[in-house]
Amino acid sequence: MAVSRHEHRGVFSRRQLLGGLAAGVGVSLAGAAHAVRPSDDRGGAPAGGDGPANDDSAAASPLRFAVKWGMIGVEGAALDRFRVCRELGYDGMELISPGQPPDAELAAAAQQTGMPIHGLVNSRHWRVRLSSPDQATRDAARAILEQCLRDCSAMGGHSVLLVPGVVGGEATHAEVWSRSISEVRRVLPLAARLGVRVLIENVWNGFCEQPEQLRDYLDEIDSPWVGCYFDIGNAQKFAPPAQWVRTLARRIVKLDVKDWGAGAGFCKIGQGDVDWPAVREALADINFCGWCTAEVAGGGRRRLADIAKRMNTVLRGETR
Numbered sequence: 001m002a003v004s005r006h007e008h009r010g011v012f013s014r015r016q017l018l019g020g021l022a023a024g025v026g027v028s029l030a031g032a033a034h035a036v037r038p039s040d041d042r043g044g045a046p047a048g049g050d051g052p053a054n055d056d057s058a059a060a061s062p063l064r065f066a067v068k069w070g071m072i073g074v075e076g077a078a079l080d081r082f083r084v085c086r087e088l089g090y091d092g093m094e095l096i097s098p099g100q101p102p103d104a105e106l107a108a109a110a111q112q113t114g115m116p117i118h119g120l121v122n123s124r125h126w127r128v129r130l131s132s133p134d135q136a137t138r139d140a141a142r143a144i145l146e147q148c149l150r151d152c153s154a155m156g157g158h159s160v161l162l163v164p165g166v167v168g169g170e171a172t173h174a175e176v177w178s179r180s181i182s183e184v185r186r187v188l189p190l191a192a193r194l195g196v197r198v199l200i201e202n203v204w205n206g207f208c209e210q211p212e213q214l215r216d217y218l219d220e221i222d223s224p225w226v227g228c229y230f231d232i233g234n235a236q237k238f239a240p241p242a243q244w245v246r247t248l249a250r251r252i253v254k255l256d257v258k259d260w261g262a263g264a265g266f267c268k269i270g271q272g273d274v275d276w277p278a279v280r281e282a283l284a285d286i287n288f289c290g291w292c293t294a295e296v297a298g299g300g301r302r303r304l305a306d307i308a309k310r311m312n313t314v315l316r317g318e319t320r
Contacts, residue, residue, distance in 0.1 A: 058089060058316070062289030065311050066092040066118055069100070071298025082109040084301055089308045092116045094293050095155065096123040098147055102154035110156065118291050119159035119199075119254070120152045130183040131165020131176040142183045145198070146190055153194040159254060161199050161229045167206030176207050181221055191225040199229035199253050202244070209238045211247035218251050227251050231295070233258035233266060236274050245282035255292040257311055269296060269310040276314035283315075 067090050072081045082093065093110065097120045100106075110117050128141045148160040164180035167173050184198060191198055200218065208214040218228060230252045235241045237260060245252065259272030270276065292315055294307050312318040 058312070061316055062287075063315055064091040064118075064291050065308065065315075066090055066094050066291055066293040067298070067304065067307070068121070068293060068295060069093060069095045071294065071296070071307075072304065073299045074301060074304075078103075078105045078109040079112060082113040082115050085304065086113045086115050088301070088305050089312075090115065090304075092118040092291065094119050094121060094161075094291075095157075096121045097151040097160070098144060099123050100151075102151055107155065117155045117157050118293075119157045119161065120148055120155070121161040122148045122163070125163040126166070129165050129171075130162075130180040131167075131171040132179070133170055133175070138179060138183055142186060145183075145187055149187065149190055149194055149196045149198075152196045158195065159197045159199045159229070161201050161254075161256075163203050163205055164200055165205065165207060173207060177217060177220075181217075184221060184226060185223075188223050188225050197224075197253060198226045200226065201229040201256065202231050202234050204234060204237070211235075211239060211244040214244075215247050215251065218248075227253035229254050229256060231256040231258070232274060232279060233260040233272065233295075236260045236272065240278065241274055242278035242282040245279065245286060245288075249286045252286070252288060254290055255288075256295045257292050257315065258294070258296050259314075266296070269294070269307065270314050274314075277317075280315060280317060 067085055069081075072085065074081050074084045085093065092115050095106070095117055100120075100123075106117065109115075122145060124144050125141070128137060128144055130138055130141045130145070132138050132141065145160065145162065152158070152160050162184075164184065165171060165176035167176055171179065187198065200214070202208065202214055208217050214228065218226060228248050228251045230244065230248060232241045232255060234256070235244045257269060258266060259269045259274050260266050261272035264272055266272075292311065294311060296307060298304065298307075
């Protein structure tokens with residue numbers, strides 16, 4: 001299943017860039033991955049803003065909590081939604097593209113509340129696939145990804161979440177592997193120019209369902225502009241998330257946070273089969289720092305507050 005490794009003219013390999021960063025500034029590889037583009041993904045507390053500062057324990061944490069825009073069941077303008085999330089202790093926001101183009105209102109809300117838009121989710125990767133056997137469809141999928149990168153840059157974000165394809169009637173595992181790598185490589189010069197990373201999410205798409213497979217897939221691309229958007233709940237079905245974390249290690253750039261149980265399916269964070277203390281230990285072992293975005297059923301203020309409390313409990317070990 002391995003695909004021959006290629007170097008790209010004008011784009012450093014992950015090993016070259018991260019190695020240089022680690023040597024130059026004395027940070028771990030996990031930290032270097034976040035230092036590729038100096039911005040809010042370094043784990044610092046949000047600057048400025050009109051919301052109350054997070055408590056000392058949260059401010060000292062290497063983790064930054066976010067919520068996906070579609071989860072916010074709060075009426076009002078963008079600023080109202082940002083303010084509610086800030087008051088509840090969230091640090092940032094994640095939007096989608098295409099479908100949510102750069103907007104002055106969103107940018108102003110992020111600026112006024114000190115809650116950066118840390119990234120975007122490609123909203124069309126399931127339907128228009130990089131793994132399609134049809135080159136015209138792959139071209140369209142690549143164009144969508146390029147638009148996501150541009151939209152993300154315009155909003156001040158630094159990552160686009162991508163599902164690289166689907167194993168099934170139109171593509172085998174090997175075909176998803178080779179086709180998606182070929183197309184992702186073609187967007188790397190744009191990603192590097194914009195300073196926005198392509199992050200591959202582990203999902204139930206029949207592709208790379210074991211951590212070693214996803215590790216090897218990312219290493220085959222071999223670019224600092226491609227990493228893993230690790231979904232903790234999605235991983236639970238196939239292997240303990242802590243095992244995934246240690247195997248993927250420095251390749252993990254951001255986390256999607258949800259829970260899953262063999263009998264319960266997707267459920268409230270902390271009520272599934274995920275061994276959260278083991279996850280916390282594994283994340284500490286790889287020196288992870290960065291964005292952790294809830295991906296669960298949303299709602300109004302009370303529901304969003306409960307999600308924030310659950311994230312604090314499972315990821316920071318807080319019990320209050």
